[in-house]
Amino acid sequence: MFVETGRRINYFLKYVFLKNYCILKLFMIYCLMCTMxxxxxxxxxxxxxxxxxxxxxxxxxxxxxxxxxxxxxxxxGEMTSAKGLVFGxxxxxxLLKITELEREFGTPAAVQLFGSEPxxxxxxxxxxxxxxxxxxxLPDIIDIxxxxxxxxxxxxxxxxxxxxxxRLFGEIVSSAVxxxxxxxxxxxxxxxxxxGWDSGSINAVEIAKIAESAGAAAITxxxxxxxxxxxxxxxxxxxxxxxxxxxxxxxxNGDVDSAKSCMEMxxxxxxxxxxxxxxxxxxxxxxxxxxxxxxxxxxxxxSAPSLKTRLGIMKEHIELSVKLKGERVAMREFRKHAAWYIxxxxxxxxxxxxxxxxxxxxxxxxxxxRLIPEEVY
Numbered sequence: 001m002f003v004e005t006g007r008r009i010n011y012f013l014k015y016v017f018l019k020n021y022c023i024l025k026l027f028m029i030y031c032l033m034c035t036m037x038x039x040x041x042x043x044x045x046x047x048x049x050x051x052x053x054x055x056x057x058x059x060x061x062x063x064x065x066x067x068x069x070x071x072x073x074x075x076x077g078e079m080t081s082a083k084g085l086v087f088g089x090x091x092x093x094x095l096l097k098i099t100e101l102e103r104e105f106g107t108p109a110a111v112q113l114f115g116s117e118p119x120x121x122x123x124x125x126x127x128x129x130x131x132x133x134x135x136x137x138l139p140d141i142i143d144i145x146x147x148x149x150x151x152x153x154x155x156x157x158x159x160x161x162x163x164x165x166x167r168l169f170g171e172i173v174s175s176a177v178x179x180x181x182x183x184x185x186x187x188x189x190x191x192x193x194x195x196g197w198d199s200g201s202i203n204a205v206e207i208a209k210i211a212e213s214a215g216a217a218a219i220t221x222x223x224x225x226x227x228x229x230x231x232x233x234x235x236x237x238x239x240x241x242x243x244x245x246x247x248x249x250x251x252x253n254g255d256v257d258s259a260k261s262c263m264e265m266x267x268x269x270x271x272x273x274x275x276x277x278x279x280x281x282x283x284x285x286x287x288x289x290x291x292x293x294x295x296x297x298x299x300x301x302x303s304a305p306s307l308k309t310r311l312g313i314m315k316e317h318i319e320l321s322v323k324l325k326g327e328r329v330a331m332r333e334f335r336k337h338a339a340w341y342i343x344x345x346x347x348x349x350x351x352x353x354x355x356x357x358x359x360x361x362x363x364x365x366x367x368x369x370r371l372i373p374e375e376v377y
């Protein structure tokens with residue numbers, strides 16, 4: 001009798017606990033939804049966490065998918081030549097492809113174009129927007145690059161060279177906006193710039209106002225000049241000044257390498273969104289850290305995963321890349337990613353050389369097994 005009564009009491013307590021646990025979990029989800037803030041770029045709703053930057057020769061579909069899996073608010077594809085697209089170059093068109101896998105996360109996907117001619121930019125926008133309304137390849141946002149500092153881009157008058165030709169820059173943005181509007185597409189046109197060409201020509205505010213007047217829906221500013229490339233310190237003061245000068249969303253970029261620095265950029269500049277670039281190389285979990293810091297109030301300190309977890313993430317990334325590109329191409333392109341993933345671990349210098357000779361998935365599996373003997377593939 002006492003045993004049966006005890007059993008019934010035990011079942012009752014378990015039922016009450018489970019019911020209350022479910023209610024508590026639902027309440028926590030509700031609170032998370034309430035605390036999440038959003039930014040609108042025209043009609044596109046974006047969580048106010050962190051954006052995955054456009055990264056030439058790095059930010060392919062697999063990289064973007066990993067960033068989204070760990071909480072990136074939205075991703076931007078690799079910089080693509082407007083003229084190359086207009087001329088029908090197949091490799092150029094491939095850079096603009098947005099996969100079904102990227103769409104599974106329900107977050108926006110953008111593409112980025114560069115060029116120095118308004119006419120070719122307009123035609124490129126028309127090509128990008130030629131996909132059916134329900135196609136995964138129709139981007140949510142088209143970004144125009146006016147910030148790339150590399151010689152092969154700047155030498156054509158594109159990228160950050162446009163910081164020196166404000167009138168041409170405005171014509172390019174205007175042509176892209178009009179091309180999108182002519183197709184009755186609601187896809188917003190955004191731009192990415194730098195603070196200026198050099199320290200003697202800081203004109204980001206002027207360029208931003210031109211972009212806004214030309215119809216740009218948002219502007220990203222990297223806090224360095226072209227001549228700085230990626231050296232020195234990003235000037236967040238210019239980002240703050242620009243934010244106060246325009247009425248469209250401003251996305252801050254430069255020297256954000258942790259949840260702590262992300263929160264600091266939001267605080268110091270008042271920007272609407274923060275963009276993370278090189279700091280996500282081999283560290284897609286930086287987006288999770290930022291998301292948790294903003295939505296859950298967690299400490300902004302990096303929650304560095306264990307070696308086993310890190311290598312598991314690396315394996316997931318390479319397998320995804322192989323699925324999308326095939327083993328031969330994917331493995332060669334993944335070599336630099338593998339080196340980034342193992343950065344900081346014991347013996348990384350010697351391992352980096354091995355990473356640069358990876359040819360097959362078996363090579364990756366052997367590397368992981370050697371680092372973590374219990375993981376046998």
